[in-house]
Amino acid sequence: MPSAADSLFKALADPTRRAIFERLTRNGEQTVHALTACAGVSQPMVSKHLGALRRARLVRHRHQGRETHYQVRPEALAPLVDWVSHYADFWQNKFDRLEEVLERLEDTHQRSDK
Amino acid sequence: MPSAADSLFKALADPTRRAIFERLTRNGEQTVHALTACAGVSQPMVSKHLGALRRARLVRHRHQGRETHYQVRPEALAPLVDWVSHYADFWQNKFDRLEEVLERLEDTHQRSDK
């Protein structure tokens, strides 16, 4: 049973993919062309990476004419945050307060998903 | 330049490896033998996975006679927490309070690393 965090970890394990995600996070919606210009790899590779991010639901895409605009889905990070908060229990009681905050965040943002 | 989070994401991307890490987190220090019993893969594979976790500095090992005891290094998760907190900025102002908490946690636990 592959957990929800699985596809996230896999998708973010590649540095190029993480860089794309980070760029989308910082600079907002971008076209494949714009992303390719800074990716350091070929356009087909960028498309592939975007496909992986899409399958992990980390990004959303929108067609407009001949270009495709990609955009981050920040709520998708929730399972990752959840995992970290759960398995960082070594940071014991101090973490209890953190989990409270996280639960509220998930309640607030995960709804837009279903 | 592979970031600090890189090896962490890679190490945790594999479900078997994550299960080992989670088991070590929940049940504390364990021998390779004990871990193999629940891993669902062969002992050599467990050793390999432990090697990967070790290279990511997620676990520490200690030889005692013919057995090797493995133990989690929770501080190693800090770069991951850092990454998440940084790129989840979309959870804007609500996240500011979270970051406060995280920074205090890192101050408390990351020191034992250097």
Next chain:
DNA sequence: CAAAACCATAACCGAACGGTTATGGTTTGT
């Protein structure tokens, strides 16, 4: 309408990865 721009897919390649069995080195038990 023809050419160029934008993107996705296909075909292909080498490297890395997750898995196995086989082996060998220590350490423990009899």
Next chain:
DNA sequence: ACAAACCATAACCGTTCGGTTATGGTTTTG
């Protein structure tokens, strides 16, 4: 001293993965 237990490494195998170039489909531009 010998056998068994514990672990790591080696050798090997199929698959996945990150990368490329080539191609084709839309849409925009001249």
